[in-house]
Amino acid sequence: MDFAFTPEQEELIRTLRAFARKELAPRSRHWDKTAQFPWEAWRRMGELGLFGLRAPVEYGGQETDLLTMGIVTEEIARGDFSCTYGLQLAGLAGEIVGRNGAEEVKKRWLPPMIGGEAVLAIGLTEPSVGSDAANLACRAVRERDEYVITGEKSGISLGMVAHAIMLFATTNPAAKARGVTAFLVPLDLPGVSRSPLRDLGARAIGRAVLSFDHVRIPASHRLGEEGSGFYQVMRGFDFNRVLIALACLGAAQTSLEETMAYVKERQAFGKPIVQFEGVSFPIAEAATYIDAARWLCYRALWLADHGQPHTKESAMVKWWAPRLSVETIHQCLLLHGHYGYTDELPFEQRLRDVIGLEIGDGTAEVMKLVVARELMGRESLPY
Structure with missing residues (x-):
């Protein structure tokens, strides 16, 4: 059993931590305030190869292991949480399009996505369908050498800026999950319309409702x-939920580090407030939980890289890590006193950002159902 990263991974951590600190963190507040998509940072991440980690080599990708992708996600989250959405969606596109797309589709979309010039979104959630993804209302009807798509997708991350979408629609409603099919749909086609959502956090990613007429x-x-299609996206979610967990933990970890530095300097009653157990104990508890959650994440990715089942571990970290990160960032905000409550410090933004991923890619309640099913079988399910 080896808990050490490789020398190459350690160098990657140093490189990306410096990148996140110098190029992402100073601009994160501006992107949040203006809801401006970070195109410059996106292209820079493309230059660094971060969007091709799971894409085939012949299209400019790297086909790297998932553990390395987890490292990348955690480090980018330390600088700007919204930028981790690009890593997640590019990873899913590398898997889904890279494995299942026609040659013309892969040639058209994977190289610009990898380079940070094109954005691919994923369209599963609908106004009346979230967790019950086998019962989609969006329809795709075959007409000779075309499909005609009609329906609506809601809560689509990057929906306002994406150039194309991996869209999941039913081609056989009676077949439920076995009737869901995946498509690559360019978003400049006639009949596509977009409406922005005004979100609490992660404002730079341009979540939207997309209509297909x-x-x-x-x-x-x-x-x-x-x-x-259903099985493609569920396989992708098994690793992507771990990436979400690590993104949340990255935001929590950098908040904790900033707070530890602050409480050693802040004086009250004639001494640094770190000497008060009411300050040091919550920090010690948060550090313990973050370490435990992080290593469970990396174990899940190790299992995935070795071709072993990891659905249970993925669901475990997806319900736990976002909640833990929200609690940790909240505690860090409080330990900074009234300044922590202002937008001059990053805690309120990080708190808003992380809360969104207590919902996305599976709520805590659904994740606990998955864990129960993996532990005790389908007889544990309420349906």
Whole structure:
């Protein structure tokens, strides 16, 4: 058993930590205030190869292991939480499009996505369908060598800026999960419209509602066989939920480090406030929980990299790490006193950002159902 990162991974950590500190953190507040998409940072991340980690080598990707991708996500989150959405969605696109797309689709979309010039979103959630992803209302009907797509997708991260979307629609409603099919849909086609959502946090990512009114795409834009879409996205979610957990923990960890530095300097009653147990104990508890959650994340990614089941561990960290991170950042805000409550310090923004991923890619309640199912079988489920 080896808990050490490789020398290459340690060097990657140093490089990305410096990048996040110098190029992302100073601009994060501006992106949040203006809800401005960080195109410059996006292209810089593309230059660093961060969007090609899971994409095929022949299209400019690296096909790196998931553990390394987890390291990248955690480090980028220390500088700006919204930028981690690009890593998650590029990772899913590398897997889903890279494995299932037609050659023309992969050539058209993977190189610009990897370079940070094109943004690919993922469209699963609908106004009346979130956790119950097998019962989609969005329809795709085959007409000769085309599909006609009609429906609506809601809560789509990067929806206002994306150039294309990995869209999941039902091609056979009676088949439930086995009737869901994946498509690559360019978002400049006739019949596509977008409406922005005004979110509490992660404002730079441009979440949106996307409507598809008889949108026609070539049959070649189908990703994999009909009926395989649900299983494609669930496989992707198994690793992406761990990346979400590490993004949250990255934001919590940097908040904790800033707070530890602050309480050693801040004086009250004639001594640094770190000497008061009411200050030091919450920090010690948060550090303990963060370490435990982080190593569970990396164990899940290690299992995935070795081809072993990791659904249970993925669901465990997805319900635990976002909640733990919210609690930690909140405690850090409080330990900074009334200045912590202002937008002059980053805690209120990080708190708003992380809360969103207590919901996205599976709520805590659904994740606990998954854990129970993996532990005790389907007889533990309420449906």
